[in-house]
Amino acid sequence: MRAVIDTGDPGLEEWKRLFGQLWRIRAFEGQVQTLAAAGEVPGFAHLSTGQEAVAVGVCAHLGREDALFTSHRGHGHVLAKGSDARAMLAEIIGRSTGLCQGHGGSMHLVDAPNGVLGATGVVGGNLPLAAGAAWAAQARGKAAISVVFFGDGATGAGIFHETVNLSVLWQLPVLFVCENNGYAEFTSREEHSTVGSVRAFADPYGMAAATVDGNDLPAVFEAAREATARVRSGAGPYLLECMTHRMAGHYVGDAQHYRSREELAAVTAKCPIERMKRRLLGLAVAREELDAIGEAAIREMAQAVADARAGAPADPRMALCHVYGAPALQANPGAGE
Amino acid sequence: MRAVIDTGDPGLEEWKRLFGQLWRIRAFEGQVQTLAAAGEVPGFAHLSTGQEAVAVGVCAHLGREDALFTSHRGHGHVLAKGSDARAMLAEIIGRSTGLCQGHGGSMHLVDAPNGVLGATGVVGGNLPLAAGAAWAAQARGKAAISVVFFGDGATGAGIFHETVNLSVLWQLPVLFVCENNGYAEFTSREEHSTVGSVRAFADPYGMAAATVDGNDLPAVFEAAREATARVRSGAGPYLLECMTHRMAGHYVGDAQHYRSREELAAVTAKCPIERMKRRLLGLAVAREELDAIGEAAIREMAQAVADARAGAPADPRMALCHVYGAPALQANPGAGE
Amino acid sequence: MSQTYIELLRRALDEELSLDPAVHLLGEDVAAGGAFGVTKGLAQKHGARRVRNTPISEAAIAGLATGAALCGLRPVLEIMFIDFATLALDCLVNQSAKYRYMSGGQLAVPMVVRTQAGAAGGAAAQHSQSLESWFIHVPGLVVVAPSSPVEAYGLLKRSIRLGDPVLFIEHKRLYALREELPANLPLPDIGRARVARAGCDVTVITYSAMVGSALEAADIVAGQGLSAEVIDLRTLTPLDMQTVAASVMKTHRVVIAHEAVRNGGVGAEIAARLAGELFDELDAPITRVGCRFAPIPFAPELERAVLPGTADIVRAVQAACA
Amino acid sequence: MSQTYIELLRRALDEELSLDPAVHLLGEDVAAGGAFGVTKGLAQKHGARRVRNTPISEAAIAGLATGAALCGLRPVLEIMFIDFATLALDCLVNQSAKYRYMSGGQLAVPMVVRTQAGAAGGAAAQHSQSLESWFIHVPGLVVVAPSSPVEAYGLLKRSIRLGDPVLFIEHKRLYALREELPANLPLPDIGRARVARAGCDVTVITYSAMVGSALEAADIVAGQGLSAEVIDLRTLTPLDMQTVAASVMKTHRVVIAHEAVRNGGVGAEIAARLAGELFDELDAPITRVGCRFAPIPFAPELERAVLPGTADIVRAVQAACA
């Protein structure tokens, strides 16, 4: 799709494109929210609204051959990596035209040709997989790197620490991107850990790390440029902590009783899209042009929903496919069926 | 048995007693080695030879009401806490007179009345149990603390990090004692982690921590005095890293091909007993007196083995006892027996 | 006044917290009510020290609960989805289940692990599993799987008081179910199954959410002249083979139904026991109803294609009585 | 020249490392040979980059292997004792087993998890378990449990080449067993059981170390005029019910033996299938032989009291043929 960018300021046109990417995610999640509220999304839908700048700023430095792993809150990352919004939405509403033919769903998006190797519903479960992908790249002499997005809550899981230790030890080309949004479900970071900044976990290992304002697209972009360049250079893993905020609830339907009005207002005031808009206005881009970018994204996603909805429902005859690959096993060895 | 000591130098008589404790562990492990080599110890026997000063220096500050948890290499800790050598040996050779009636064995010593709440064969598995015991003490308003011994290898396990996070968060009265002997089985610390000093893992959490020469009894004693006092005061958990050396193999029978002659000689030169002996000689204790202390320990353990051997073998009629406690379940609900 | 499965679970917890100061709740978000609201309000009532939020550390919190249980607490731990019990399994299997035994009876682990299983509405492969059969394979654990609000209430109270480690498996499809709690209801015994519906032609053995499907199926086949007895096992360890045997010696035909995949499921154990101990009483092949052998897929059409339901039980009953 | 089970496992690994550059070994101490010496010398021969020591991080190394398998490696992971597979279970069950399915067939996880199970000589409660039945309950996993050195060799090679995640369960009591590897032996198929001894009066279905006990038992009952056919299942998923059925249709009597506790064991599944699919072929109750329902105790007298052995199989065969 787009070339890997790895040095310096990408220029105004690229900033505008990235601004559009923010909007595409925002509009995508808006559609998911509407669909979920209407009962068209099976299961749990976790929105990345408010965290778009992390996805866009990091994925700007990735090519299709780089591996991306994400969590339950992964729509934005997958979209920013360049996957097709229609196929994503079709998966999220369970169509046979979805990325995974309806087998996966919102928390399990995979788009292998685009290097999206998977979202997972197990908090922290994606971390060692990403390190493993990095190991494979290292072992096979490939230039690709592996990037994994995860929440601050995942640092409470032992697997985070095991994976960091191994990645540093083996000098794996993996970039850990923590979206520190201060919450795990309904519980604030303060109740989860006395460690406010996740970056601190890198220190014992001497792992390269940085904390950045995750709502500031150029800041994320620049930090991710450095981080990916370093990881690509073979210098080992990197932890990039992006301080950000969930503008929506934990999942669609979460009434957020645990957050005050003031808190929610403060979060809204930090909207990464508004912030980037101000930045671009400051660079003398016309308000109309920026509005048009947003509107185009909104139109694109409305159309994507229409396209996704047009797809055939998942095919029940496929329900027992893909359990095994080996031909001898495809006859489904369980319970005689 | 003995009072909790919590301030200052314990005085020469106590140092001599503790010197005797070093010898008791050394002699105990010597007997286990002989028994294991003779095939009298079922399963795996892991000796703490060379690491005695950690057990003795820490346990000097514990009372019976304090909880102790240990690992596969736990004989020394249990002995230093004041458990009966005969009942321990009887368990280790599988007698009905053993601490656990032969159900547990070398890796699973429990002596509940003495606060020895268990050894575990799962690396790191004892850590959250110790935190849980500390939580119970906290919740029930007891003054007791919980102490857990573990190896440097256990810090590779996620459970270590999860437990530290929780313990700091809940300010639990638990003392983590890491015996950093530079090896996990046949693999050196360098191959396990780039983090040389385990103490570093405390930093992100702001947990109180110290590293001490684990072969220097007075140093361990003093560090443990501070650490236990702090934990007892309600100031939260503490990590005490004791740098030490395994003088024996990973288990009895390990040929240690992975260690050079020079390395083994260097380790022997650091023997904590010899070191304490020099210290006491310097304090004008007569060599004869010190020799007598060692000989008494050796005699005691020889007698303990004889006593243990005299115990009846484990009783096969007990094999299905203690699976459940609830009377309705004791009829053994599995498979109709 | 009827109450939901969730409300009656909450009531059981509330009462036990009030009765016994040793009872403590812990788990992810439990102070906020937990993902399904079961513990809502309990932190406010009993204090944040007795209803404690934890980090996302399933392994450590299981260990914490176990260690605390060794030292006089009666922890009730919530694992949000049974799928994540995988993360706590080392502790539950290697420590909690074995502690009493390994210590030669010196110590006990009076703790309850509340968790929630089953598929509903697209929760997909990692949030829908039914993994109870793993736990019946572990000596030392008790496994409870209540089928209704009233059952859940009584069995949870009994589990908390038991004194052995209990895996208490709720089902997400049952959470909204309503029932009235009868006054002065005696609490059910752990290890005692119940005849949920009497019948004489065939015995349907089941538990948890499938009890409802079995009762529906029994209604349907009744219209076809078949009288099905439905047994709600309630506890999977111990298995109440006496109640099962009494029924099978009457009907001589058996259908076993659960939501888990058949292969290696609890139904296999029951069928094996019958094929061993009551072989001569059986007049027909034992039929098992269970999930088809695949991970639980996301899309509703796929989910429906793998999950067992009332129609499968009806077919199995018909086959058993053919 | 005969070789041990360990030597033939090593030979299989050595050959596959030589044949396919994608094959990599990882695990605790594997570069030093592993706890039992299976991988001894392989790091020297194939390089420390292909035979890699890991920290004590069962969860992470299972994840690492899975992620690498998604990206073109064929990792062979060693989990030192199956008891510690508990720590890797989240990954194995929620990721490795389901990845192909959840991705709609886009990705695969060609990896082998070698581990070692069973009781021997006082390894006690946390180092002696037989937990294979958990894994047959997980769609997406293949489960292999070889019974002899030659079987181990062939099945390991096949497992590495398979393309699906395989749990490969060795048995500590078999490690020292010797056998000669026949020249030009065709590799066994995954999913094909083998008749280890032909007979006509009763079928003994078993796997792993209990195959040896079953053969001994068959010898003993032969002296009493009973002809026992012994089936070595080899793979527990898939289960080769064809081979089993062919035997049962000949003998009409069945004994199932494994070292795991019966409750919820693999034997339950086999018995259940027979009670469902071959009910009319059965002339006697199905007898299961397994460990008594307790954690594995430490002392030899206790260990012997719970473990199943040749004598139990003899008794079961006699009962089945009474």
Ligand SMILES: Cc1ncc(C[n+]2csc(CCOP(=O)(O)OP(=O)(O)O)c2C)c(N)n1
């Ligand atoms: C192992 C595990 N435990 C619990 C859950 C339930 N759960 C889903 S999301 C979540 C919070 C995750 O917080 P964080 O990692 O900060 O990500 P965020 O939702 O904030 O993006 C929890 C506890 C889970 N999915 N997996």
Ligand SMILES: Cc1ncc(C[n+]2csc(CCOP(=O)(O)OP(=O)(O)O)c2C)c(N)n1
């Ligand atoms: C979870 C787990 N993985 C692997 C093992 C096998 N094992 C036993 S001891 C040991 C090394 C432990 O090293 P360390 O924690 O440093 O303790 P040390 O033996 O040096 O005292 C290993 C890997 C185990 N017992 N538990």
Ligand SMILES: [Mg+2]
């Ligand atoms: Mg978060």
Ligand SMILES: [Mg+2]
């Ligand atoms: Mg060590």
